[in-house]
Amino acid sequence: METIRVEGLTKSYAGTPALSAIDFTARPGTVLGLLGPNGSGKTTTVRILSTLLRPDEGRAWVAGHDVTAEPDRVRGVIGLTGQYAAVDDELTGQQNLELIARLLGLSRQAARGRATELIERFQLEAAARRTAGTYSGGMRRRLDVAASLVGRPRVLFLDEPTTGLDPRSRSEVWTLVRELVRDGVTVLLTTQYLEEADQLANDLVVLNQGRVAATGTPTELKSRVGGLTLEVRVLDPDRCGEVADRLTAISGAEATVDRDTGLVGAPAGDTRSLRLLAEQLEEAEVPFVELALRQATLDEVFFALTGRDAADRATPEAVPAGAVEGSRR
Structure with missing residues (x-):
């Protein structure tokens, strides 16, 4: 009850x-x-x-x-x-x-x-x-x-x-x-x-x-509102565009870029996107400080609903x- x-x-x-x-x-x-x-x-x-x-x-x-x-x-x-x-x-x-x-x-x-x-x-x-x-x-x-x-x-x-x-x-x-x-x-x-x-x-x-x-x-x-997001924070802001192109190709959705913080993100279908991006960044020798696959935040849920x-x-x-x-x- x-x-x-x-x-x-x-x-x-x-x-x-x-x-x-x-x-x-x-x-x-x-x-x-x-x-x-x-x-x-x-x-x-x-x-x-x-x-x-x-x-x-x-x-x-x-x-x-x-x-x-x-x-x-x-x-x-x-x-x-x-x-x-x-x-x-x-x-x-x-x-x-x-x-x-x-x-x-x-x-x-x-x-x-x-x-x-x-x-x-x-x-x-x-x-x-x-x-x-x-x-x-x-x-x-x-x-x-x-x-x-x-x-x-x-x-x-x-x-x-x-x-x-x-x-x-x-x-x-x-x-x-x-x-x-x-x-x-x-x-x-x-x-x-x-x-x-x-x-x-x-x-x-x-x-x-x-x-x-x-x-x-x-x-x-x-899960209902946001799904998964793949994010990477690069050390060199001048390489954000390059990373965004790679992430867009991997995810199939246009990546977002915040050059002030070096954060690049895009929706991700599954964990394979994380492994693939990590491999490409290593091959291209792109230094980064964060690489994460995260669920939508409640902030994103809140704004999506209201x-x-x-x-x-x-x-x-x-x-x-x-x-x-x-x-x-």
């Missing part, structure tokens, strides 16, 4: 469609990546699934509960972390978590115990007694995710959780997500970082202008009254 199921979900703001009859599912204990340019419907989808917003049409279920008919049951099994950390800067890390626990109905003793458990799990012991306003960006994000887990959710919505974080802090969040999935939590992740989706997501849903453009695993989408001008076409998703980012319930 799917942990998340969406059927025909539709939503408009002032007559402008934000979602147009989208369908997708998320498997238990996996990461579902929700991708798309700004205004494609990602945040609207998260708000509907987390009961912050009602759809105009269609239905959705989270952990078997209808998000419209059973919102209280849905709130009891989910956690939500928005694009910006929603912690109280005037409270310590420990106090932030205890407050959430008390709001969820835990006793004072149980709240203290749950907060301490999460502080240890997220390696915030040294900062537990400091106010959250003194935390670094990565520490604030860890505390924010910890707050979403106080109620032991079965499903966690992460809406662009690493926006604005440095590479080290982003890596820390990735580690946390992987640990949650190992514990059986289902994660719905929206992100603008395609490398992040490639690293974390088991399955992907690509939205474009409020519609589902494609679904599948990262590998499936790469268009390179998608961000310019998109309009920002409206923020409905009462839909507060980082809301826990």
Whole structure:
């Protein structure tokens, strides 16, 4: 049984469609990546699934509960972390978590115990007694995710959780997500970082202008959109044209050339192209520093499905009254 199921979900703001009859599912204990340019419907989808917003049409279920008919049951099994950390800067890390626990109905003793458990799990012991306003960006994000887990959710919505974080802090969040999935939590992740989706997501849903453009695993989408590409980076830019001619003859497709970087590439049917080009470069004594056969990247998949001008076409998703980012319930 799917942990998340969406059927025909539709939503408009002032007559402008934000979602147009989208369908997708998320498997238990996996990461579902929700991708798309700004205004494609990602945040609207998260708000509907987390009961912050009602759809105009269609239905959705989270952990078997209808998000419209059973919102209280849905709130009891989910956690939500928005694009910006929603912690109280005037409270310590420990106090932030205890407050959430008390709001969820835990006793004072149980709240203290749950907060301490999460502080240890997220390696915030040294900062537990400091106010959250003194935390670094990565520490604030860890505390924010910890707050979403106080109620032991079965499903966690992460809406662009690493926006604005440095590479080290982003890596820390990735580690946390992987640990949650190992514990059986289902994660719905929206992100603008395609490398992040490639690293974390088991399955992907690509939205474009409020519609589902494609679904599948990262590998499936790469194979479907791009196939294989043979690339070589030569040391002498003056020999790029010569290498491009050889690669065009081998691949049967016109090679692309970036003289600034010395990179020459073209589609490749199979691994024989790699061996043949390597032999020709050696015979012609063309020095090179890279020679690789690679699959399409998620960047290429994204642009193929949404268009390179998608961000310019998109309009920002409206923020409905009462839909507060980082809301826990």
